[in-house]
Amino acid sequence: QVQLAESGGGLVQAGGSLRLSCAASGRTFNLYKMGWFRRPLGKEREFVATINWSGDSTEEYADSVKGRFTISRDDAKNTVYLQMNSLKPEDTGVYFCAGKPDSSGRYSWGVYDYWGQGTQVTVSS
Numbered sequence: 001q002v003q004l005a006e007s008g009g010g011l012v013q014a015g016g017s018l019r020l021s022c023a024a025s026g027r028t029f030n031l032y033k034m035g036w037f038r039r040p041l042g043k044e045r046e047f048v049a050t051i052n053w054s055g056d057s058t059e060e061y062a063d064s065v066k067g068r069f070t071i072s073r074d075d076a077k078n079t080v081y082l083q084m085n086s087l088k089p090e091d092t093g094v095y096f097c098a099g100k101p102d103s104s105g106r107y108s109w110g111v112y113d114y115w116g117q118g119t120q121v122t123v124s125s
Contacts, residue, residue, distance in 0.1 A: 002026045002114040004097045009119030012087055016123070020082040022097030022116060028053070030113075031099045034080045036071060037109045038121070040093040047107045049082060053099065060106070065091075087123045094118040 008020040024031065031053035039045045049071040050060045059071050070083040080097060098112035105111040 002028060002030055002099055004099060004114055004116035006095065006097045006116040006119040009095060009121045011122045011124065014087060014089055014123055014125050016087050017083070017085045018087065018121060020084070020095055020097075020119060020121075022080040022082075024053075024078045024080070024099065028078055030101050033100050033103050033106050034071075034073070035098045035100075035106060035109075035112060036080075036082045036095060037098060037112075038091075038093040038095045039118075040090070043093075045096070045109045047109065048095070050106050051080060052103075053080075084121070087121075089123045089125045092121060092123050095121050 003025045005023045012018055033050055034053050035050040036048040037045050038048050047062050051071045051073055068086045073080045096118045097116040099114040100112045
C-alpha cells in the first residue's frame with residue numbers, strides 16, 4: 001500500500017500564493033503517475049496537474065491553472081508539491097494528492113489508486 005499525506009492548505013487573499021505538499025510513504029515503488037485534483041464546494045472532483053513519480057518530470061496542467069500553478073517533486077523526500085500563484089476565488093476547494101501505477105487515464109480521478117485525505121484551500125476576494 002501507498003500512503004499519501006497532503007499539507008499546506010489555508011486561507012489566502014486573491015492574488016496570493018500557497019504551496020501544497022504531498023508526502024508519500026509505504027510501497028512507493030508502485031507509483032508511476034502523481035496527480036493533484038481539487039473539489040470545489042458542491043462540484044465534482046477535477047483534474048489540476050500531474051507529474052511522473054520518477055524519471056522524466058513531464059508536467060501537465062488543466063487549462064484553468066496553466067501559467068499559475070507548478071507541480072514538482074523532491075525525490076529525496078518522496079514528496080510532490082503544487083506551487084499555486086496568482087490565486088483566484090474560483091481556486092477554492094479541497095485539494096487532493098493521488099497516485100497510480102501507470103499513466104493511463106491520468107486526467108480522471110476515478111482511475112487513481114491512492115489518495116490523501118485532502119487539504120482545504122480558500123481564496124478570498
